Amino acid sequence: MLQSIPTIDICTLADDIKQDEILISRFAPYLDAHKNLFFPHRHSFYHLVFFTDGGGSHTIDFESFDVKPGQIYFMVPGQVHSWEFEGFVDGYIINFSSSFIQSFLLRSGYFDNFNFLNGNPKDEVVDLPAEQLPEIISLFEKIVAEVEKPAVLGSDMVKLLMLQMFILINRCQGKGDNFGKQGYNQTLIRNFQKLIEQHYVDVKLPKDYAELLYITPNHLNAVCKDVLGLSAGEVIRNRTLLEAKRLLTNPRLNISEIAFNLNFSDNSYFTKFFKKIEGITPEEFRKKTLNNKS
CATH class of the missing domain: 2.60.120.280 (Regulatory protein AraC)
Known part of the structure; x- marks a missing residue:
């Protein structure tokens, strides 16, 4: 990338x-x-x-x-x-x-x-x-x-x-009592998040991550909702959104380049994806972020 x-x-x-x-x-x-x-x-x-x-x-x-x-x-x-x-x-x-x-x-x-x-x-x-x-x-x-x-x-x-x-x-932080005593669900979520960090550009679907974790998609989704309050798909999409925001802070990259680097089929699909989650377009997010910084 x-x-x-x-x-x-x-x-x-x-x-x-x-x-x-x-x-x-x-x-x-x-x-x-x-x-x-x-x-x-x-x-x-x-x-x-x-x-x-x-x-x-x-x-x-x-x-x-x-x-x-x-x-x-x-x-x-x-x-x-x-x-x-x-x-x-x-x-x-x-x-x-x-x-x-x-x-x-x-x-x-x-x-x-x-x-x-x-x-x-x-x-x-x-x-x-x-x-x-x-x-x-x-x-x-x-x-x-x-x-x-x-x-x-x-x-x-x-x-x-x-x-x-x-x-x-x-x-x-008051976190000492359960240190090193993560249960199965917490361990599974941590492994899921590590896999997302490695593959979020190329692997987009919960079923593919479930396969890597040797569990069913339904089980992965249930654990995500129990531990994170989010579906497995939302966890994956949120990581892609975060990287999109990071890339948008560079005004030298145009929107098409960012969409390409995040493995979206075209600029229009990327814009729809971004706006559906964030509520504004990538261009609007960039303008807002850069204006705040300046």
Whole structure:
């Protein structure tokens, strides 16, 4: 698929081009060094920002959030985001690859249990309780210290500190009791969503995903409605719609190119698909989004 939105790699942001697994920094100097990152862009890595000062807004996949101290947000690879800050902004930032901590764990699906790493913007922005802030800030300071003063097994220490922080944040969300205890339906939905992420351009029908999951289409549909409150077809269409919105943020791509990249037979069919779900045409969505950004 044509990449219409800039995709940022860790090595692009790092001083050392060989640094491709993790980048850790205080946020103010990071922001000063990368002033061009206010425009919509994707990451090829996980992106974590914790705010200690500042205000403004940031947008993740067309969901807008107010920036405030004590807030932490996460992003998964492929999501589109932008920010508009007001005044001085500071905090901490950690960019890390999917393999950075996974390589440290025996359970390959361990991070699937953290809601803030599931790709849903509403779960990715966490307002931390005031009583938790000193402990979270202390962990960030220890992580920064490991980077500023490298020591033996420093990379492993960073992984341990990050894991400790993730567990604390998970507790703040009140999600700890059932961690790692997903039932059959939740596991099935997670596998369904992973398949959609891989195949949404070419595979459009629930029956084809049901076949990949070795279940019947009716069973897949029933589980989707039970867990997500949506039909299996709606889940697939929503992922296609999200990618359409992402592509529409680039004014250099015309509607026909976007329809082609999303495997629609023609521009008219794509427009009808988009308007039926979103309520406006792709052109109207683009105009509205770009006007808001400007």
